[in-house]
Amino acid sequence: MIILVDDNKDQRLVLRLALEQARYSVREAENGRDALALQRARASAFVITDIFMPEADGFELVDAVRKEFPSTKIIVISGGGKTARHNYLAAARLLGVDATFEKPFNVDSLLKRLEALNH
Amino acid sequence: MRLRSHLVLLVVAALVPPLIFTAYVMRQDLAEQREILDRGMRTTARALSLAVDGEIKSSLAILETLAASDNLDSGDLKGFHELCVRATAGREGAYIVLFDRLGQQLVNSSRPFGVPLPNPLRETKAVSADARYPLLPLGGAAPVRKVLETGRPVVSDLFIALDSRRPTIGINIPVVREGALRYVLEMSIEPEPLVRGLLAQRLPEDFVASLLDSQGLVIARTHNFAGRLGTPLAPQLAAQARKADEGTGEGRTREGMDVVHAFTRSQTTGWTISLGVSQEVIGASMSRSLGLLTGGAAITLILGIGAAIVLGRRISRPISLLAGSAGAMARGEHADLNVSAVRELRELHGALVEAGQAVRERATEHERRLAAEEADRAKDEFLAMLSHELRNPLAALTTAAHVLRAAPPGDAATAGAQGVIERQTQHMVRLIEDLLDITRVRLGKLSLKQETLDLAAVVSEVAQPWRAAGPLAGRATMSMQLSPVWVHADRARLEQIVSNLLDNALKFTPASGEVHVGVRQEGEKAVLQVTDNGRGIARESLSRIFDPFVQGEPTLDGGGDGDGLGLGLALVRRLAELHEGAVSAESDGAGHGAVFTVWFPAVAAVSEPRLAPSKLESGASLRRVLVIEDNHDARQMLGAVLEMDGHEVREAKDGASGLTIAAEVNPDVVVVDIGLPDIDGYEVARRLRAGAGGRTIALIALTGYGGGEDHGRARAAGFDAHLVKPVSMERLAQVIAELAASSRATPA
Numbered sequence: 001m002i003i004l005v006d007d008n009k010d011q012r013l014v015l016r017l018a019l020e021q022a023r024y025s026v027r028e029a030e031n032g033r034d035a036l037a038l039q040r041a042r043a044s045a046f047v048i049t050d051i052f053m054p055e056a057d058g059f060e061l062v063d064a065v066r067k068e069f070p071s072t073k074i075i076v077i078s079g080g081g082k083t084a085r086h087n088y089l090a091a092a093r094l095l096g097v098d099a100t101f102e103k104p105f106n107v108d109s110l111l112k113r114l115e116a117l118n119h
Numbered sequence: 120m121r122l123r124s125h126l127v128l129l130v131v132a133a134l135v136p137p138l139i140f141t142a143y144v145m146r147q148d149l150a151e152q153r154e155i156l157d158r159g160m161r162t163t164a165r166a167l168s169l170a171v172d173g174e175i176k177s178s179l180a181i182l183e184t185l186a187a188s189d190n191l192d193s194g195d196l197k198g199f200h201e202l203c204v205r206a207t208a209g210r211e212g213a214y215i216v217l218f219d220r221l222g223q224q225l226v227n228s229s230r231p232f233g234v235p236l237p238n239p240l241r242e243t244k245a246v247s248a249d250a251r252y253p254l255l256p257l258g259g260a261a262p263v264r265k266v267l268e269t270g271r272p273v274v275s276d277l278f279i280a281l282d283s284r285r286p287t288i289g290i291n292i293p294v295v296r297e298g299a300l301r302y303v304l305e306m307s308i309e310p311e312p313l314v315r316g317l318l319a320q321r322l323p324e325d326f327v328a329s330l331l332d333s334q335g336l337v338i339a340r341t342h343n344f345a346g347r348l349g350t351p352l353a354p355q356l357a358a359q360a361r362k363a364d365e366g367t368g369e370g371r372t373r374e375g376m377d378v379v380h381a382f383t384r385s386q387t388t389g390w391t392i393s394l395g396v397s398q399e400v401i402g403a404s405m406s407r408s409l410g411l412l413t414g415g416a417a418i419t420l421i422l423g424i425g426a427a428i429v430l431g432r433r434i435s436r437p438i439s440l441l442a443g444s445a446g447a448m449a450r451g452e453h454a455d456l457n458v459s460a461v462r463e464l465r466e467l468h469g470a471l472v473e474a475g476q477a478v479r480e481r482a483t484e485h486e487r488r489l490a491a492e493e494a495d496r497a498k499d500e501f502l503a504m505l506s507h508e509l510r511n512p513l514a515a516l517t518t519a520a521h522v523l524r525a526a527p528p529g530d531a532a533t534a535g536a537q538g539v540i541e542r543q544t545q546h547m548v549r550l551i552e553d554l555l556d557i558t559r560v561r562l563g564k565l566s567l568k569q570e571t572l573d574l575a576a577v578v579s580e581v582a583q584p585w586r587a588a589g590p591l592a593g594r595a596t597m598s599m600q601l602s603p604v605w606v607h608a609d610r611a612r613l614e615q616i617v618s619n620l621l622d623n624a625l626k627f628t629p630a631s632g633e634v635h636v637g638v639r640q641e642g643e644k645a646v647l648q649v650t651d652n653g654r655g656i657a658r659e660s661l662s663r664i665f666d667p668f669v670q671g672e673p674t675l676d677g678g679g680d681g682d683g684l685g686l687g688l689a690l691v692r693r694l695a696e697l698h699e700g701a702v703s704a705e706s707d708g709a710g711h712g713a714v715f716t717v718w719f720p721a722v723a724a725v726s727e728p729r730l731a732p733s734k735l736e737s738g739a740s741l742r743r744v745l746v747i748e749d750n751h752d753a754r755q756m757l758g759a760v761l762e763m764d765g766h767e768v769r770e771a772k773d774g775a776s777g778l779t780i781a782a783e784v785n786p787d788v789v790v791v792d793i794g795l796p797d798i799d800g801y802e803v804a805r806r807l808r809a810g811a812g813g814r815t816i817a818l819i820a821l822t823g824y825g826g827g828e829d830h831g832r833a834r835a836a837g838f839d840a841h842l843v844k845p846v847s848m849e850r851l852a853q854v855i856a857e858l859a860a861s862s863r864a865t866p867a
Contacts, residue, residue, distance in 0.1 A: 008511055010539040014518040017532040021525045052507070079510030103514035107521035 001025045002114075005035040005049035005061065006077075015048070018107050024114070032061035043069050046114065051078040051092060062095050073117045075110070079103035122438070123431030130423035138416045145412055149405050156401060157367040160381030160394050163320075165365070167328055168385045168392040170316055175274060175388055178213070178290050178306045181206055182272075185215060186294045186304050196226055203228035212309030217294075217302055218263055225302070230282065237281040239263060252286055252349035254336055255279050259289040259305065266291045266303045274388045276332035277349055280307055286349055288338060310348060313339040325400040327372070333389040335360065343374070352393060356380050360391050369398070437464045441471055448475035508550055512543040519543075548823055553686040556615075560693040567609040567697060571722060574645050575601035575638040577610065580849070581617040582636060585625065595628040595651070597621075601638045604645040606719040612694045614847065619687040620649045620715050627713075628653030645721040652712035656704060664704050665692040691717065742787040742859055743767045747777035747803060748821070749796050753844075757790060760848045766855075774798035778806055781816075788817045788855055793833070801836035808837040817858035821846060 002024050006012045009030070016026045027044065029035035035049065047065055051058035058076065065072055076092040079102070089100040099113045185206055190199040196217070203215035207228055214229035222240025230236065239258035249255070255278055262275035275289040287307045294302035310330075317328050317339055329347070330339040335357050337347045351357055355370035356378075365383040372378055378395035385391070441464070448471065519536040526532045559565040579601055586597050606613070624634045628651040637648040656664060665688050692702045700719035706712065744766045748754035751772070758768045769784055771777035774795045781789060789807060793800030804818050820838040822829050833841040840854045 008515065010543055011511065011515045011518070014515055014522055014536055014539045017522040017535055018518055018525070021522065021532065077514070079507045079514060103510040104517045105514060107518055 001044055002046040002048060003027050003029060003035050003038050003044045005029045005032065005047065005058070007031060007050065011050075015107075018111075022111050022114075032057055035061055036064050039065060039069060039072070043072060045071075045118070046073050046075065048075045048077065048110075051076055051089075059091070059095070062092065062097055066096065073098045075099045075101065075113065075117075077101045077103060077105060077110075121431070122435040123428050126427035126431040127424050130427045131420070134416075134420055134423055138419070141416075142412060145408060149408065152405070153401075156379065156396070157381065160326075160379065160396060161365060161367060161383065163322065163326070164328075164381045164383040164392045164394045167317060167320055167330075167394070168383050168390075170320060171313065171330060171390065171392070172385050172387045174313065174316055175290060178308065179272060179292065182215075182290060182292045182304050182306050186292060186302075191294060191302065192296065197232050200226045200228060200232040207306070210308075210312070212311055214307050216289075216305045216307060218305065219302060220267060220300065222260065222263055222267075227282065229307075239281055242281060249279055249284065252279060254334075254351070255286060255349045257281065259287070259291075259307070262289050262291045263303050263305065266293050267300065270295070270300055274390075276334050277310070277336055277338050283307075283309075285309060288332070310339045310344075314341070314344050317341050325397055327376075327378070327395040329393045329395075331360070331391040331393060333391075335391070338390065347373070356382075356393060356395070360384070360393060434461055434464065437461065437468070441468060445471055445475075448478065505554075509547070512547045515539055515543045553690065556690055557686050557693070560690070560697070565612075565697065567612060569607050569609050569698075571605055572608055572610055572613065573603050573724075574606050574608075574613070574647060574719070575603045577613050578617050578636060578638050578647060580847070581614050582621060585621055594625050595630055595632040595634050595653070597625075597634045597636065599636045601636070602640065603724070604638060604640040605722050605724045606645045606698070607722045608698050608719060610847065610850065612697070616691050616694050616717060617647070619691050620647075620717070623687055624649050624651040624653065624713075624715070627651065632712075640721050641718075643721055644718040647717045647719075649715045650712070655709050655711040656706040656713050657709050658706075661704055661706060664688055665702060688715075691715075695719070742855065743769070743784055744788045744790065744855070745769045745771065745777065745781055745784065745786040746790045747771045747774065747795065747800075748790070748792040749773055749794070750792070753792075757846075757848075757851070760851070761855075764852055774800070774803045777803055778810075781807055782810065785812055786816065788819065788858065790819045790821060790851070791838075793820055793822045793829075801832060804833075804836040804838050813837075817855070819851070819854060819858070 002019060004012055004016055004019070004026050005028075006015070007030050012028045012030070016028060019026050024046075027038050029038055032049070035047065038044075039047065047061070049058050049061055058078070062074055062076065065074060074097040076089065076097050076099070078089055078092070078100070089102055092100050098117055101110055185199075185203060188199060188202055190196070190202060199217065203217075203226060207213045207215055214227065216224055216228070217226035218239075219225050221238065223238040224236035226232070227236050237258070239260040240263065242258045242260065257279045258281040259275050259278045261278075262273045265273045270293050272290070272292040275291065277286050277288055279285065280287040287309055289305045289307050291303055291305045293300045294304050313330060317330065318341055320328070322328055322341060326341070328341045329337050329352065331352060332338050335351045336349055337352070340347050350373070352360065353371060353373045356368070356372070359366060359368040359370065359380060360382045364386075366381070368380045370378060370380050372395060376395070377398040379398060379401060381394045383392050516539075519539045522532050522536040526536070556565070579599070582597065582599060585594075586599075621634070621636070628634055632652050634653075635648075635650045637646075637650070639646055639648075688702075688704075695702045695717050698719050700717060702715065702717045705714045705716075744761050746754055746757045746761070746768060748757060748770070749772055754770050754772065758770050761768045766788075769780050769786065771780050774797050777789070777791070777795075780786075791800040791803050795803065800820055800822075804820070807813055807816060807818060818838045818840075820833040820836075820841045821844055822833070822841065823844050830841050839858055842851060842854065
């Protein structure tokens with residue numbers, strides 16, 4: 001039901017645990033390319049993705065999902081870029097994602113937002 | 120056009136018009152002078168003519184008087200002869216002749232009375248045979264005849280007198296009695312007196328005056344009279360004199376002299392006065408004026424042009440120098456100039472120097488600003504990176520906290536979350552340690568505890584766990600080729616250098632790859648080389664890879680959990696430099712692997728090179744050691760190593776049990792981890808010190824942090840030594856040995 005994309009394995013692990021505790025089923029991907037492959041294999045209602053990642057980055061994933069799966073809700077979480085001062089979240093909002101969260105984020109807020117988007 | 124040419128042009132333009140004007144004025148002046156000369160000459164000629172006329176008129180007056188004589192009435196010719204002789208007594212060369220109506224001379228005062236006398240009218244030869252005067256007629260027949268025909272006085276032209284045979288002129292008048300012409304009376308005059316009359320006019324020496332008869336033959340002349348008597352004037356001059364009664368002209372005399380010519384003809388006598396002045400005399404003054412003008416003009420021009428050239432050079436040379444120096448300034452060189460004599464050029468020089476300085480200052484300022492901006496940008500990027508690096512583990516930690524809160528006790532999720540917390544905390548600790556280290560190095564606060572070490576041994580120790588874990592952790596395999604080489608170094612920092620290099624190499628080398636570590640001596644250098652066949656480094660990144668806060672490749676982010684702040688290599692360089700060594704990196708580009716080389720100054724081997732553990736054995740007596748450490752692996756490892764060293768080892772997993780065991784076994788040394796689950800290490804130390812035998816017990820703290828504050832707290836709590844994790848076993852053994860030695864020296 002949710003595809004969770006983050007290049008940090010630990011981040012994926014704990015967020016998956018939290019989402020599962022909230023009774024969501026979760027599939028993990030460590031980059032945008034794998035995530036898109038998962039989504040194409042079987043579409044999920046939600047994609048939760050980091051922005052700054054190797055391989056196809058978050059923006060490419062967001063773009064592809066929005067085009068191919070208009071009904072899939074997209075939530076972006078980001079800790080900012082490594083080298084530049086670009087505001088990735090603002091950029092993501094401009095792309096029309098459904099919600100953005102800056103790391104470190106409040107998991108309850110994320111869950112509430114998922115709940116709201118689910119209805 | 121050059122400045123010099125401009126100035127020359129200026130001089131020429133300024134000088135030539137006045138010169139032309141002067142020449143014009145001078146020409147006018149010369150013409151005027153000429154006019155004055157001509158007028159003067161005409162006046163002189165007229166005066167001369169009048170003088171001659173006066174002479175003739177006085178002769179006429181004498182003749183008139185004689186004509187009225189009674190002797191002629193009475194026919195007393197003898198008496199008349201005496202009268203005539205008396206009348207001409209004072210006049211040289213002059214005599215009186217009386218002709219009858221047939222031309223027969225009746226009386227001749229130059230001859231005695233009564234001698235036979237000639238008759239010019241009957242003289243058959245019209246031309247004199249005198250070779251000296253071929254043009255002169257013999258005898259004055261023409262005037263006598265003319266008087267007989269006209270009955271009027273006649274002044275003759277020059278002729279040869281019949282009796283004297285000398286050139287003569289005759290003044291003839293009729294003698295009338297009772298209305299009829301009875302005689303012709305003539306006064307014959309030889310020319311010499313006339314010449315004297317001319318000379319008496321006191322003409323300037325350069326003036327040549329001639330008296331000509333109506334035939335144009337010379338009667339008298341101021342120069343060369345004898346030679347020219349009876350000859351005509353030069354044809355050119357004669358032609359001029361024939362055309363008018365008075366005038367001026369130019370021509371050449373028979374003597375070949377170029378003259379200015381003035382003439383006037385007497386109405387009384389029909390004779391002409393011709394006056395010549397040598398052209399040379401007139402020309403001399405004129406050409407002197409012309410010469411002065413030309414010479415003056417030439418000298419003025421030459422001086423002017425010379426001055427223009429000199430002045431032009433004086434102005435243009437400094438300008439050329441200034442132009443050169445402006446070029447030099449533009450290239451950033453310093454330009455020094457000779458100061459010019461021209462004030463404007465000095466001012467220009469000053470302005471150029473100021474402008475040059477301003478440009479240099481602005482360039483320096485610009486460079487400074489660029490450097491500042493670059494530093495600013497690097498800091499900003501570092502902060503962005505730091506933010507990213509801290510936000511990621513923090514996000515994982517907060518999520519883990521949420522999971523732990525929401526999970527029911529004993530749920531499998533708890534273990535997962537705890538593992539994440541441990542790993543992410545460790546990751547953050549490592550980040551922070553790197554940060555602290557690089558800050559210390561940058562601030563110069565990092566002090567080295569240098570000793571003589573075998574680089575190969577240190578590398579071997581550091582690499583050991585990596586080698587063992589490599590294949591299991593999915594890492595590249597590692598090979599080593601180590602030759603002993605001794606360096607003077609801080610052991611902990613040397614280990615940091617080695618582990619950072621190995622960490623870096625393994626991070627970017629796939630599991631199928633290989634990392635090779637070499638240590639060898641090259642001359643004065645101890646060289647450590649780490650070679651991998653991993654992802655390599657792009658050529659453009661090579662030069663920056665050791666810069667702090669700059670990560671060689673942003674895309675290397677893919678290291679997953681291993682990514683850091685990019686400070687590892689910067690630390691390696693700083694630490695190597697602190698040891699008076701250096702680092703370098705080589706790579707044939709992305710995908711071709713990389714070679715990192717570090718060198719230190721090699722030192723002489725210590726006299727008895729031994730392995731570290733044996734050093735411990737020699738200096739340390741065997742002790743009872745208690746290890747209080749909550750981490751099972753770490754505790755067991757410490758215990759095992761200490762037992763291998765021959766110590767008697769007891770272990771405790773928390774503070775409470777540690778205190779209990781200490782009370783039981785009364786250990787010589789207690790190694791305490793500060794972060795214990797129940798009571799912290801500081802509290803354990805305080806209680807041990809307070810307990811039985813607490814004053815002599817050796818206490819060693821183990822912490823994850825190396826800051827001065829932790830060190831101070833450890834000392835305050837009663838610890839004798841403070842070691843930062845991960846603890847080198849050799850270092851621990853060394854500390855135990857030292858503490859044991861000092862406690863031996865202090866009686867219990």
